[in-house]
Amino acid sequence: MSDEQDDEAEAAEQWELVNTPLGEKWSGRTRYAAAMFFYKRGEMTAETLEVYRICARLDSENPLPIVSDRGAGKDWLKRMGFK
Template sequence: MDYETKRHWEMIRFPAGTEWSGRARYAAAMFFYQHGLMDAETLEVYRICSRLDAEDPAAVLRRYKIGVDWLALLEGSVDP
């Protein structure tokens, strides 16, 4: 895994509640979307949550039962 991809994996996993974490997660989500690892519906959840540092986008995805493929990647049960 190259440095840029590794850095975006770190950013997408920033814990909820950390200042500016929502925007960092959204930036990383855009990276994964552009590389074909995330669908548009999942990216939209990250966009909506980008200004809500305390909101965990993964929890939102689980709640609404969307982004199943992305969650499998995020949780490490599938390799990118």
């Protein structure tokens, strides 16, 4: 497997993790860890990552409405299909 394929596989896995269903045990922390991956790749703003950090201990809290309310992460919200 090439480095590019490895990167794509890792991104696909992190995408699944950032979309972990709300309410599952440790799901907030899982989403935050995946969000850090996308932040490090330059695909998420620091302000958006901060919302995921705040929500990390709140497994039932959807970070997307908070990101939207703060007027941050418009590209991320679009990518997540949030309206």
